[in-house]
Amino acid sequence: MxxxxxxxxxxxxxxxxxxxxxxxxxxxxxxxxxxxxxxxxxxxxxxxxxxxxxxxxxxxxxxxxxxxxxxxxxxxxxxxxxxxxxxxxxxxxxxxxxxxxxxxxxxxxxxxxxxxxAAHLESPAPAFPFVALLVSGGHTQLIAVHDLGKYQLLGESLDDAAGEAFDKTAKVLGLPYPGGALLAQLATRGDPNRYRFPRPMTDRPGLDFSFSGLKTHTLTAWREEQLTRTDNEQMRADIARAFEEAVVETLIIKCRRALAQTGLTRLVLAGGVSANQRLRERMQLAIAAVGGETFYPRAExxxxxxxxxxxxxxxxxxxxxxxxxxxxxxxxxxxxxxxxxxxxxxx
Structure with missing residues (x-):
């Protein structure tokens, strides 16, 4: 067919x-x-x-x-x-x-x-069952995929999706639309030790997400630093890096928690934000450290x-x-x- x-x-x-x-x-x-x-x-x-x-x-x-x-x-x-x-x-x-x-x-x-x-368009394809992190401009969800067509929602964002938070934060930093990918590029030039932003909802049990507060924290930091720092371009990159690190680590913590909760060992990344290179690299290492495997489709x-x-x-x-x-x-x-x-x- x-x-x-x-x-x-x-x-x-x-x-x-x-x-x-x-x-x-x-x-x-x-x-x-x-x-x-x-x-x-x-x-x-x-x-x-x-x-x-x-x-x-x-x-x-x-x-x-x-x-x-x-x-x-x-x-x-x-x-x-x-x-x-x-x-x-x-x-x-x-x-x-x-x-x-x-x-x-x-x-x-x-x-x-x-x-x-989408990950089944690649080889090797992930075998069922697995946990999927669907992370995009409109959705941030953890889903247990038991088989073809058998899906169980484990957790989701209570406000902004991760991709939406990327785009809105990029706008705060003065980047053109659509800014999520541009923010990720800018973050590669940032100092990872300059700032540490909160990892929202990781200090409590559960698999839900919330990125609205992180977006507000980033806006506050940007405004405060503009009053004291003169190296605006480096400051912009440092703040972008801190924001990206916070999102990536939050997603990693929740994914590892989802695998432990379900007893599964395979994780699939899906959606537009899953093309983020730092997320892929860090997630693969973190999941491998607990004996799991990570799968994702090519960026396109x-x-x-x-x-x-x-x-x-x-x-x-x-x-x-x-x-x-x-x-x-x-x-x-x-x-x-x-x-x-x-x-x-x-x-």
């Missing part, structure tokens, strides 16, 4: 083709960063309109790269949620319409399930992309899961409400 994946949950248009007899055949991504930069954040209406403009040409580009015709596609997977409702509707309407016209099945994919399974599959949607949709379509011609999108969608995937049929 060859499945076309369509991802339009926010500000990136992702298209990919995944096949039973060849794995990932082709994928393309168009980012709207430049479109939203002047507004300092994603404008939902503009995002939806740009998906309308980009999706069909990207589909054709991906078919060409895979050396396929539309008649070679056996199924369509599209992101049905969570995400921006207008953006989701573009991908869902397009995916369902293409499938109806071709007489092939289509299925709506949970965006977070796509992220959780950490952010929103069509490959993860094509793969997750391929699994569900191969397992025989079908949907009616009508479709729904879900701006909010609980991950544990998904039906399990019958592993033997899907693989």
């Amino acid at each position: 060859r499945v076309l994946g369509i991802e339009t949950s926010c500000d990136e248009t992702g298209i990919a083709i995944y096949a039973s007899d060849g794995g990932l055949l082709a994928h393309h991504l168009y980012s709207q960063v430049a479109l939203h930069a002047e507004y300092g954040g994603v404008v939902p209406e503009l995002a939806a309109r740009d998906h309308l403009n980009r999706a069909v040409p990207l589909i054709q580009q991906t078919l060409t790269a895979a050396q396929l015709n539309w008649s070679d596609i056996n199924g369509v997977a599209y992101t049905a949620g969570p995400g921006l409702i207008g953006a989701l509707l573009v991908g869902a309407a397009l995916g369902r319409s293409l499938a109806w016209a071709a007489g092939i099945p289509a299925i709506g994919v949970h965006h977070l399930e796509g992220h959780l399974l 599959f950490c952010t929103d992309n069509g490959a993860m949607i094509a793969y997750a949709g391929w699994l569900r379509l191969c397992a025989g899961q079908l949907e009616p011609l009508s479709f729904q999108v879900h701006p909010r969608w609980a991950l544990d409400s998904l039906p399990p995937i019958k592993t033997a049929d899907a693989i």
